[in-house]
Every structure is written in C-alpha cells, then in structure tokens.
Amino acid sequence: MLNDKLKNMKLLMLKTFILSCLITGSMFAQDFSGRATYKTHRKSSFKLDSTTIATNPGIQEQMEAQMRKMFQKTFTLDFTKSESIYKEEQELDAPKGPSSNGSVMVMSFGDGGTDFLYKNISENRMANKKELMGKVFLIKDNLVTYDWKLTGETKNIGNYTCYKAVYEVEEEEIQINMIDGDVKEEKVIKKRSIVAWYTLEVPISNGPINYGGLPGLILEVNDGDLTIVCSEIVLNPKEVKEIKEPTKGKIVTRKKFEAIAKEKTKEMMDRFRSRDGKGLEIRIEG
Numbered sequence: 001m002l003n004d005k006l007k008n009m010k011l012l013m014l015k016t017f018i019l020s021c022l023i024t025g026s027m028f029a030q031d032f033s034g035r036a037t038y039k040t041h042r043k044s045s046f047k048l049d050s051t052t053i054a055t056n057p058g059i060q061e062q063m064e065a066q067m068r069k070m071f072q073k074t075f076t077l078d079f080t081k082s083e084s085i086y087k088e089e090q091e092l093d094a095p096k097g098p099s100s101n102g103s104v105m106v107m108s109f110g111d112g113g114t115d116f117l118y119k120n121i122s123e124n125r126m127a128n129k130k131e132l133m134g135k136v137f138l139i140k141d142n143l144v145t146y147d148w149k150l151t152g153e154t155k156n157i158g159n160y161t162c163y164k165a166v167y168e169v170e171e172e173e174i175q176i177n178m179i180d181g182d183v184k185e186e187k188v189i190k191k192r193s194i195v196a197w198y199t200l201e202v203p204i205s206n207g208p209i210n211y212g213g214l215p216g217l218i219l220e221v222n223d224g225d226l227t228i229v230c231s232e233i234v235l236n237p238k239e240v241k242e243i244k245e246p247t248k249g250k251i252v253t254r255k256k257f258e259a260i261a262k263e264k265t266k267e268m269m270d271r272f273r274s275r276d277g278k279g280l281e282i283r284i285e286g
Contacts, residue, residue, distance in 0.1 A: 033080045033240050036217065037089075037232040038208045042071035043225040077208060078241040079217075082123075084206050085243050087116035118245045119143060119212070121205055129246035130257070133264050138249030139257050144210040148196070155197065157219045157230060162197040165214055169194070195222040202233065 074089040118127045121143070128139040146167045153164040170191045196211060197220040207218025208228045219230040252260070 032204075032236065033078075034202065034233060034235040035237060035241065036077040036079070036202075036208075036219075036230050038075045038077065038228050039231050040071070040073050040075065040208075041227045075208060077206070078243060079204060079206055080243060081204060082121050083243045084119045084121075085116055085241075086119070086208060116246065117209065118243070119206065120245075121212070126210070127245050129249050132257075132261060133268070136249040137257055137260070138246060138251050139254055140251055141254040143212065146194070146211070146213050148214055157197060157199070158233075160199040160201050160219060160233070162199045162219055163216070165196045165198060167194040167196070168192070192224055194224075196220070202235070 075086060076089055077084055077086045079085075115128070115130045117129075120126070124143050126139075126141060126143050130137050130139060148165040148167050151164045151166060155162055155164075168191070170189065172187055172189055194211075196207065196214060196218045198207070198214040198216040198218045200216040202217035203215065204217050205214060206212045207214070208221060208230075211218050211221050211228075217230075217233075219233075221228040
C-alpha cells in the first residue's frame with residue numbers, strides 16, 4: 001500500500017515537471033507578464049479590560065470594526081518571468097468626525113500606503129519598502145525559502161487547476177502584552193503549517209507577499225490565521241505595468257527590521273501605559 005502511494009507521488013511529480021516544462025516553453029517563448037489580484041483575511045480576537053469598556057462605551061465595537069477593516073485588504077502582484085511588485089490597492093477613507101469622547105489617543109501601525117515588495121526571482125533577492133511609525137525603511141535581503149512538500153491533492157480556483165503544497169515549520173515567537181499596566185514579553189514556540197495552492201498554467205515561481213518557490217504561481221495560501229486567495233489573473237495585458245525596484249528608505253536586513261519593530265512596539269505600549277486612560281480610543285491600521 002505504501003509502495004503504491006510512493007509510486008503515485010513520483011508519477012504526479014513527474015507529470016507536474018513535464019507539464020511545467022511544456023507550458024513554460026510555450027509561454028516563455030514570448031515576452032510574458034501579468035497581474036494577479038489577491039484578497040486577504042486574518043482572523044483576530046482581543047478583549048479589553050472592564051475599566052476601558054466602562055469609561056468608553058462602544059469602544060469594543062469600534063475596535064472590532066477597525067480590526068475587520070485592517071485585515072480585509074486587496075493586493076496586486078505585477079509580474080514578469082523574473083521580477084514582481086506586490087502592493088496594496090489603496091482605498092479612500094470616509095472623513096471622520098471628531099470623537100464624542102473628547103480625549104482620544106490613536107495608535108497607528110502599518111505602511112501608510114508606502115509598503116510594497118519587490119522580488120527578483122532570477123537573482124534571489126527582495127527589496128521591501130515599509131513605513132514604521134513615520135519612518136521609511138528599505139528591507140533588502142534574500143528571498144524567503146520554503147521546504148515545500150508536494151501532495152497529490154488538486155482543486156480548481158476559478159478556471160485554474162491548482163496543486164497543493166505544504167510547509168511545516170516550528171519557530172520561536174515573541175509576544176508582547178500589557179497586563180495590569182505592565183508590558184510583558186513572552187517567548188512561545190509555535191508550530192505552523194502553511195498550505196499553498198499553485199497552478200502550472202502560470203509557470204512562475206512566485207506568489208503573494210514572500211510566498212514562492214513552487215513550479216507555478218501561488219493562488220491561495222492558508223498560513224495560520226492568514227488566508228490569501230487570488231480573485232483575478234490577467235496575462236500579457238495590453239498596458240504592461242513597469243516594475244521598478246524601490247530605492248528610498250533606511251536600508252536594513254529583514255532580521256534588523258524585526259528587531260526595530262519589536263522595540264517600537266515596546267515604546268508604543270509604554271506610552272499607552274503612561275496615559276490616564278480617560279476617553280481612550282485605539283485605532284490599528286495595517
């Protein structure tokens with residue numbers, strides 16, 4: 001039984017390789033470009049303390065609405081055979097009136113509309129322009145690598161036949177929480193199972209955010225609480241989007257940026273703790 005499964009897996013991998021070569025040969029014989037549109041969603045949960053809720057009626061509902069907006073976004077991936085730009089599609093926010101609570105503190109995280117990721121597949125490198133609390137950084141590093149395990153499962157996403165790949169990883173995660181006014185840091189070992197669905201019909205080793213390394217474009221990712229699904233693909237459009245590598249920002253490595261982000265989070269929570277908490281509103285943007 002086990003031998004039959006191994007034979008079937010090897011046969012699937014051989015078919016995948018042959019099909020990928022055939023499609024690649026026919027499509028890459030000419031200039032090849034395209035745009036993929038992705039919808040993202042991240043599950044989130046939080047609980048405010050009773051004092052904050054009592055002094056700020058409706059704040060729980062306000063934060064839940066902000067969190068939903070924060071984690072439901074649209075991104076585009078403009079790509080060629082060897083390069084790509086991944087960025088968020090910006091939407092205009094409706095004007096916000098003054099807060100009825102009087103005193104308001106707003107904590108803002110995220111890219112401020114400047115975050116976009118450049119990848120060069122042929123040179124195995126990336127450049128990610130990100131804004132962190134008003135300062136622009138340019139993260140330059142190698143592409144993230146994934147030890148994907150190909151499976152025999154397939155499904156359709158739109159009109160594309162997709163193949164399943166799985167990546168298992170165990171990593172240390174640092175969680176920063178505020179408990180009774182004190183900032184607590186906790187190291188937690190977490191196991192993650194990343195599931196990607198890719199199509200050989202778009203034979204580029206690319207995908208949303210840092211995901212890639214498969215023999216076709218990734219159309220769906222399930223990574224813990226994060227879900228990313230491709231909603232549209234346009235191949236060889238009439239108007240080709242120029243792909244430019246970002247150059248502005250303080251140059252740092254991925255590891256250095258993560259350390260800076262961690263320190264900025266601590267500083268923000270210290271400022272949050274130092275306030276008296278009257279008329280408090282928290283808005284998180286990402």
